[in-house]
Amino acid sequence: MLAVWVDQLLGFASGALSAIRQQEHYPDFMTWVRAKGADSFEGDVAMAQALAPVLWSQTPLERLDFACEPLATPGRNEPCWCDSGRKFKQCCYQVEFPTEIPDQMMWMLSLREWKGATLKAALESQQAPAQALLEAGLIAAESGQTGRAMQILESLFDGSDWSRLPEQAEPAFEILLDIYQERGFSRKRADLLDDVMERGPLFLRGVALERLCLMHLDNDDLDSARGAFVKAQQALPDSPTLAYIEAMLLLHEGHEQEAKERANFWYRRLVRQGELDEDQLDFLAALADNPGATLADQLLSAEEDLATPLVSLQALLAALPTAPKIDVSADPESGRLLYNTSAREATLFAAWHEQFQVLVDEDVALGFRDDPWGNAIEWMSALCAHPEWLDAPQVVQDLTLALTSRFGSLPWMAPTLLEPLALRLSRWLEQARAEGNGNLCWDDANNAMLLRTGLALVVGMERGARQHSRELAEELLLIDQEDSLGLRELVLDQLLRDDRNEEALALAEESDDDGSLVLGLLMGKTLALYRLEQREAAETALGDVLGHNRYALELICAENPRPSMPHPDGQVDPGSRAEAWQYRTLMRDQWRTTPGALEWLEAHR
Numbered sequence: 001m002l003a004v005w006v007d008q009l010l011g012f013a014s015g016a017l018s019a020i021r022q023q024e025h026y027p028d029f030m031t032w033v034r035a036k037g038a039d040s041f042e043g044d045v046a047m048a049q050a051l052a053p054v055l056w057s058q059t060p061l062e063r064l065d066f067a068c069e070p071l072a073t074p075g076r077n078e079p080c081w082c083d084s085g086r087k088f089k090q091c092c093y094q095v096e097f098p099t100e101i102p103d104q105m106m107w108m109l110s111l112r113e114w115k116g117a118t119l120k121a122a123l124e125s126q127q128a129p130a131q132a133l134l135e136a137g138l139i140a141a142e143s144g145q146t147g148r149a150m151q152i153l154e155s156l157f158d159g160s161d162w163s164r165l166p167e168q169a170e171p172a173f174e175i176l177l178d179i180y181q182e183r184g185f186s187r188k189r190a191d192l193l194d195d196v197m198e199r200g201p202l203f204l205r206g207v208a209l210e211r212l213c214l215m216h217l218d219n220d221d222l223d224s225a226r227g228a229f230v231k232a233q234q235a236l237p238d239s240p241t242l243a244y245i246e247a248m249l250l251l252h253e254g255h256e257q258e259a260k261e262r263a264n265f266w267y268r269r270l271v272r273q274g275e276l277d278e279d280q281l282d283f284l285a286a287l288a289d290n291p292g293a294t295l296a297d298q299l300l301s302a303e304e305d306l307a308t309p310l311v312s313l314q315a316l317l318a319a320l321p322t323a324p325k326i327d328v329s330a331d332p333e334s335g336r337l338l339y340n341t342s343a344r345e346a347t348l349f350a351a352w353h354e355q356f357q358v359l360v361d362e363d364v365a366l367g368f369r370d371d372p373w374g375n376a377i378e379w380m381s382a383l384c385a386h387p388e389w390l391d392a393p394q395v396v397q398d399l400t401l402a403l404t405s406r407f408g409s410l411p412w413m414a415p416t417l418l419e420p421l422a423l424r425l426s427r428w429l430e431q432a433r434a435e436g437n438g439n440l441c442w443d444d445a446n447n448a449m450l451l452r453t454g455l456a457l458v459v460g461m462e463r464g465a466r467q468h469s470r471e472l473a474e475e476l477l478l479i480d481q482e483d484s485l486g487l488r489e490l491v492l493d494q495l496l497r498d499d500r501n502e503e504a505l506a507l508a509e510e511s512d513d514d515g516s517l518v519l520g521l522l523m524g525k526t527l528a529l530y531r532l533e534q535r536e537a538a539e540t541a542l543g544d545v546l547g548h549n550r551y552a553l554e555l556i557c558a559e560n561p562r563p564s565m566p567h568p569d570g571q572v573d574p575g576s577r578a579e580a581w582q583y584r585t586l587m588r589d590q591w592r593t594t595p596g597a598l599e600w601l602e603a604h605r
Helices: 002-023 024-043 046-057 105-113 118-123 130-142 148-158 168-183 185-200 202-218 221-233 241-252 255-271 280-288 293-300 302-320 344-358 375-386 387-391 393-407 412-415 419-433 448-461 466-481 487-497 501-514 519-531 535-548 554-556 575-590 597-603
Strands: 328-330 335-341
Touching: 002 024, 002 046, 002 105, 105 118, 105 130, 118 148, 130 148, 130 168, 148 168, 168 185, 168 202, 185 302, 202 221, 202 241, 221 241, 221 575, 241 280, 241 293, 241 412, 241 519, 255 280, 255 293, 280 293, 293 302, 293 412, 302 375, 302 412, 302 419, 328 419, 335 448, 344 375, 344 387, 344 393, 375 387, 387 393, 393 412, 393 419, 393 448, 393 487, 412 419, 419 448, 419 466, 448 466, 448 487, 466 487, 487 501, 487 519, 487 575, 501 519, 501 597, 519 535, 519 554, 519 575, 519 597, 535 554, 554 575, 554 597, 575 597
Parallel strands: none
Antiparallel strands: 328 335
């Protein structure tokens, strides 16, 4: 019966709103109520008449700049407010509603109805109850009206009065952040997070900090992610989400054992508190047992439609046979190594491309001309049915770039999706090295397919399979001595993260001979010298850093500097602020965790 009443109430309220909008005049509205209102209640005129004054009193009126015109509840012996002419005690007072009438219902329905300038004016009036904004925003989001949802939810979280927010606002806050991300409104997203963290209610502040931490992880800014996590701990010290966040953070930092230990700590702590449901406890127990596998399983379950083909793809890659030989030869004159696509490989690629349908953008190091994930179910399913396609390096290139673009920032996905492909590429690089000591240059023959695949794998495995990533990078440096992929800087960063400072210094000094002026190499050399306590040489190296980029020390030392984005194609200019920001994002955590290093840099600013 309650469900029937709710349907009747909403039907009557929607009809009432349409009637009110005709003239926004109470007597005219009551004429409609007596003529048609009872239709919503199976002819019950008394119910319609009793409900009408309640709904009128909470309806925003455009003629009053969206204020309401509430009616005073009459006394028992006064004329009834439904204009029936009878006393209140003999009329609407006798009608009982099956439930309370939500105070915000007519505002919520109005927000669903208004469009364009009217909706904008209504929101700007700041008359809308927070609960109405919340409900209307959620309904718009659920129905796919992301523009309307964003407009309404922005009014809810405008920061004018955080105390009015209902505690159910948390999912709406996350939806607004998701809409900003989907639409590319990075500045709006960052401003909202900052505003909530500074002034927002506690229950939202924790969510904002968690989201900020995840955002920094997506951008590979580990130092900022760590700072956000520490603040999240302070805001919500007993949130089970922190166990999940810390495990991800530690895996990104390459601390697998510590991730397991900390997950176990969180499990024991939260079990003692006894406030979690069974599903949460099972997840935390699995996280403590194997953080990487648990996070991978969670991602697969969250992918919904992609889950089944992804699992099939993992099984296919785990069972891949040894890679076949490819056509690599040494040029008789220059000695340079040349890979040429065979007729069979071209046929395999053609069959694959019918399903994959997206071409690599050869003007950038790693990228496609279009999004390969729009038809991912089709191409993953077809590949699992035709594993022989992976005998073609060009197919491996496409698959590697696609997987890296979607999962390369998630360390727990590297072992099952990327490492099998890295083994395949290593087999082909061994064949190339067997042909001689020549260079495998990017612009020769079809070499770019192998080198592009290698770069994508090194980048994709950097967090989740660091040792394999470094080994592959070193293989590529041996065969691509010109370092057309810029791998020397990446290997240097990995050596520094593993505290292999002497090897890092040797690699950095080796690069001095090739005329490279890459900030990462110069800063890496400086950090290695500082750690090795060669302070005089470190100061000389720091002078080279300042000569190359005047922003480097400012950004590495600052706690919360303003971001500086690269060009749309992802490139940064040498010596620019964007180059310094990029280095800070990748390596500030190494300077921060090296005792005295940041203070030493600050002293030389």
